[in-house]
Amino acid sequence: MSHSAITDSYIYVIMALLPLAALMLVIQTSPYQALVIRGILGAVAALIYAVLGGADVALTEALVGTMLAITLYAVAVRSSLVMRLGVLSGEEVRKNLHWRPLLTYLRALLNRYHLRLELVTYDDVETLHQALKTKDVHGTCVVFGPTEAGHYPDEALSDGHGSPNPVPVDTPESPYLITLRVPRLYEIFTTELPPVMAQVQALGDDGLDDLGTGDLQPVLADASPLTEDD
Amino acid sequence: MTAVLMAMIAALLIPMVEAFQDEDIWQRMLAFASIATKTSVMILVVSVMRDDWMIGVVGVLILSVGNAALMLLAHVIRRLSEVMEEY
Numbered sequence: 001m002s003h004s005a006i007t008d009s010y011i012y013v014i015m016a017l018l019p020l021a022a023l024m025l026v027i028q029t030s031p032y033q034a035l036v037i038r039g040i041l042g043a044v045a046a047l048i049y050a051v052l053g054g055a056d057v058a059l060t061e062a063l064v065g066t067m068l069a070i071t072l073y074a075v076a077v078r079s080s081l082v083m084r085l086g087v088l089s090g091e092e093v094r095k096n097l098h099w100r101p102l103l104t105y106l107r108a109l110l111n112r113y114h115l116r117l118e119l120v121t122y123d124d125v126e127t128l129h130q131a132l133k134t135k136d137v138h139g140t141c142v143v144f145g146p147t148e149a150g151h152y153p154d155e156a157l158s159d160g161h162g163s164p165n166p167v168p169v170d171t172p173e174s175p176y177l178i179t180l181r182v183p184r185l186y187e188i189f190t191t192e193l194p195p196v197m198a199q200v201q202a203l204g205d206d207g208l209d210d211l212g213t214g215d216l217q218p219v220l221a222d223a224s225p226l227t228e229d230d
Numbered sequence: 231m232t233a234v235l236m237a238m239i240a241a242l243l244i245p246m247v248e249a250f251q252d253e254d255i256w257q258r259m260l261a262f263a264s265i266a267t268k269t270s271v272m273i274l275v276v277s278v279m280r281d282d283w284m285i286g287v288v289g290v291l292i293l294s295v296g297n298a299a300l301m302l303l304a305h306v307i308r309r310l311s312e313v314m315e316e317y
C-alpha cells in the first residue's frame with residue numbers, strides 16, 4: 001500500500017503547498033494575520049502527514065500544533081499588544097466629545113504598530129501618577145490649565161486628525177499632556193504625534209515629580225521645551 | 231481518483247491566494263475555514279483511495295478539530311474588535 005503511494009505524482013504537488021504556506025506566514029507583519037496563516041500552515045501540514053502515512057503525526061499536528069498553539073498565541077498577543085493610558089475619571093473621557101479627535105488619532109497611530117489603546121480611569125491626579133510610577137499604566141493623559149476649558153482647538157482637530165499638519169485656531173499648543181514611561185512609546189509619540197494634538201513628555205523628566213502634589217503648572221512650563229524639538 | 235485529487239489541490243490554491251492578497255482579517259478567516267475543510271476532505275479522499283481506515287478516522291477527527299480551532303480563533307478576534315470599537 002504505502003510503496004505505491006509514495007510514487008504517486010499528486011504527493012509532490014501536495015508537498016509544494018507546505019513551503020508556499022510557510023512563506024506566506026513568514027512575510028506577515030501583523031500578529032493576528034500571522035495567526036490565521038499559521039492555521040492554514042497547520043492544515044496543510046496535517047494533510048501532508050496524513051498522505052505520507054503518519055496518521056498519528058497528523059492528528060497531533062491538528063490538535064496541538066494548530067488548535068492549542070493558535071489559541072494560546074491569540075490570548076498572549078491579545079493581552080500583551082496593548083497600551084494602557086491612564087486618564088482622570090472626572091473628565092468623562094469616553095463621553096466627552098473634546099477627547100474624541102485625540103483618541104481617534106492615538107488609535108490610528110497605535111494601530112500602525114499593531115497596538116490597541118486601553119483607557120484606565122483614576123479618580124484624582126495623585127492616584128494617576130502613582131499608577132504610572134507602579135507601572136500599572138504605560139502612560140497618562142491629563143488636561144492642564146482649567147481656564148483653557150473654553151477654547152479647545154476643536155475645528156483644527158476634528159477635520160485634521162488624518163492630515164499631518166492640522167492648523168491651530170487660536171492656541172498653538174494642545175491642552176493635553178501625555179506622560180509616558182516606556183522609552184519606545186515616547187519615541188513613537190514624539191516623532192509621529194503633532195504637538196498641536198498633545199504634548200508628550202517622558203517619565204523621569206524634571207518637574208514631573210511635582211505632578212503628584214496636584215500642582216500642574218510647573219509641568220506645563222517644563223513640558224513645552226520638549227515638544228519644540230519636533 | 232488521482233484526477234479528482236489534482237482538481238482538489240487546484241481548488242485549494244484559490245483560498246490560499248485569497249488569504250495572501252486580502253488584508254481584511256475576516257476574509258483571511260474565511261480562507262482559513264475553506265482550507266481547513268478542503269484539506270480534511272482531501273485526507274478522506276486519500277483514505278478511500280488507499281482503503282486505509284486509519285487515515286480515514288484521522289481525517290474525520292481533523293475535520294471536526296479544524297472547525298473547533300477556527301471557532302476559538304474567531305471568538306478571540308471578535309472580542310478584540312469589540313474592544314477596539316467600544317468608544
